[in-house]
Amino acid sequence: MNKSTxxxxxxxxDQKVPEKLSWSATQSSVDEPQDAxxxxxxxxxxxxxxxxxxxxxxxxxxxxxxxxxxxxNIMTMADGFERATRQAELARDMxxxxxxxxxxxxxNTAASTKDSHQH
Numbered sequence: 001m002n003k004s005t006x007x008x009x010x011x012x013x014d015q016k017v018p019e020k021l022s023w024s025a026t027q028s029s030v031d032e033p034q035d036a037x038x039x040x041x042x043x044x045x046x047x048x049x050x051x052x053x054x055x056x057x058x059x060x061x062x063x064x065x066x067x068x069x070x071x072x073n074i075m076t077m078a079d080g081f082e083r084a085t086r087q088a089e090l091a092r093d094m095x096x097x098x099x100x101x102x103x104x105x106x107x108n109t110a111a112s113t114k115d116s117h118q119h
Contacts, residue, residue, distance in 0.1 A: 002027075008039065010056060018058045037061040038069050067105040074098035 004027040011020040022033040038057035045052055057066065075098050082091035 007033075008041070009033065013059070018056050021056060021058060037065060040069075040073060064109065067102065067109075071098050071102045071105075074101070 004025060006025045007023060009020075009022045010018050011022075013019050021036045021039055023036060023039070024030075024033040038061050039054070041054040043052045044050075061069075075095055078091040078094035078098070081094065082088055
């Protein structure tokens with residue numbers, strides 16, 4: 001059995017807020033650790049039947065980047081769900097939700113920008 005190790009380094013400020021994230025993998029084609037502004041890591045605990053999660057983002061992660069990050073995660077979750085279950089209709093529904101989420105975010109952002117310019 002082969003083994004691959006994924007390492008995540010989290011650099012914190014004095015208040016323990018992430019300032020920098022980097023990751024590396026032993027079987028990656030990239031030699032140097034890769035920087036990231038956010039991460040979502042989920043594990044399935046089969047005994048407890050529960051998802052265990054770690055969500056982190058750095059101070060410089062912009063709101064529009066977070067929305068795009070969540071959108072892309074939902075889209076790729078839908079792809080993975082379809083591959084694992086062959087439930088194409090449910091995967092499509094997830095993607096419809098992701099697109100509606102992004103549209104609503106963009107509308108809310110445009111509205112708040114418009115409001116801030118009127119004051």
